[in-house]
Amino acid sequence: MAERGKRTVRDLRRGNRASLLRHLYFEGPLSRQELGRDTGLSAGSISNVVGELIADGMVEEAGAVESDGGRPRILLQVAAGFGHVVGVDVGETRVRVELFDLALTELASADLPLSDSGHDVDHVVRLALEGIGTVVREAGVDDSEVLGVGIGVPGIVEQGDPEGSPPGEGTGIVVHGQTIGWDAVPLGRLLRAGTALPLYIDNGAKTLGQAEMWFGGGRGSGNVVIALIGSGVGAAVVADGSPYHGASSSAGEWGHTTLRVGGRTCRCGSRGCLEAYVGAEALLGRWHAAPEGVSEESGLAALLAAADHDPEAAALLDEAAEYLGAGIADLINLFNPQRIVIGGWAGLLLGPRLLPAVREVAAAYALRHPCAQTSIELGRLGADAVTVGAATLPLARFLDTGGERPVRVPAPHSGAGDGSRTERPEALRNRIARAVR
Secondary structure (H helix, E strand, O other): OOOOOOOOHHHHHHHHHHHHHHHHHHHOOEEHHHHHHHHOOOHHHHHHHHHHHHHOOOEEEEEEEOOOOOOOEEEEEEOHHHOEEEEEEEOOOEEEEEEEEOOOOEEEEEEEEOHHHOOOHHHHHHHHHHHHHHHHHHOOOOHHHEEEEEEEEOOEEEOOOOOOOOOOOOOOOEEEEHHHOEEEEOHHHHHHOOOOOOEEEEEHHHHHHHHHHHHOOOOOOOOEEEEEEOOOEEEEEEEOOEEOOOOOOOOOOHHHOEOOOOOOEOOOOOEOEOHHHHOHHHHHHHOOOOOOOOOHHHHHHHHHHHOOOOHHHHHHHHHHHHHHHHHHHHHHHHHOOOEEEEEOHHHHHHHHHHHHHHHHHHHHHOOHHHHHOOEEEEOOOOOOHHHHHHHHHHHHHHHHOOOOOOOOOOOOEOOEOOOOOOOOHHHHHHHHHHHHO
């Protein structure tokens, strides 16, 4: 048996595979020579590992480029069709599910409104499982090709899987969603009752943050804060290239920092939170002319349109810009980021109008030196970035392990619930009820 802390040949091989696979994924297509130059691995190691990855079907040739005086160099890339990942966004008004190939090209999607049931736990679980089954089936993908399901949720996510449990089992994951009435909800166990697919769950702002760091406004920077503004407000803090979670994964609850002592009541029950002034729900709740019976997206669009002729609407947006700028100043003073990226559907909708004022206010409230080194910009991945970010959860594990497929847990019920089949609603409800107990 290898000594504790001592790397084995298997560890070294796995590390080399992960290094090459990650580099090819984010920087490819690349030649073998470029891989050697960038990773520092020897020509022999590159040849062996690339040969393994090609034989396993994870890497494929992507054309050739001329070299100086020699034979053309073959370019390599990660094979997008080697596997598939699913992203689930448990949002404020809907559950959105998308299935992607490894290049994160969307192959199928499903939008399931939360309707009058709101965030009732059983309702959300049923919608998520229904959406997973729908996209897998519509894309014509066998569940054995799905590397995992990533799920972004509101609230604090405790990664509580027992030591030694298979990665992706998810049964110990618990969610504390104070603003939606979730108190220690065993979401991993509830979902596991309806699917055998590997499960990865995290806070929605953090999944948005990973997406923006990989492909969007945070790419190329090591110290970034990605803000999510929707009905509520959250943030993902990235320090030295790594997400900061805190002692119990609650870091980033920026929306519940106090900006006004004794201020407006927030959905969390406290007073004066940032979310109570810049969240879409709070903004529309304070606009007397807000249209009734429309979605928050439509309502916020109407508020922006009315601001040109409605003094109340204009004043609301001006106040939101000031509070948002002050909140961003706090982020600058606390974390000294290179960039602050504003995303989320409401952030992207409000951004074009509010961003100039937000930058001015942030500069007025923040310390001058760190503020001068921080750019404030909008996210680049659109309103569905949480879903893309959720899909990066199983993809990240795939890359970090050098292409290891997760260990499959036993199917929860023979012939149903494997992610590619739709179970009878009554049977699913009964199994979820048993999981709660």
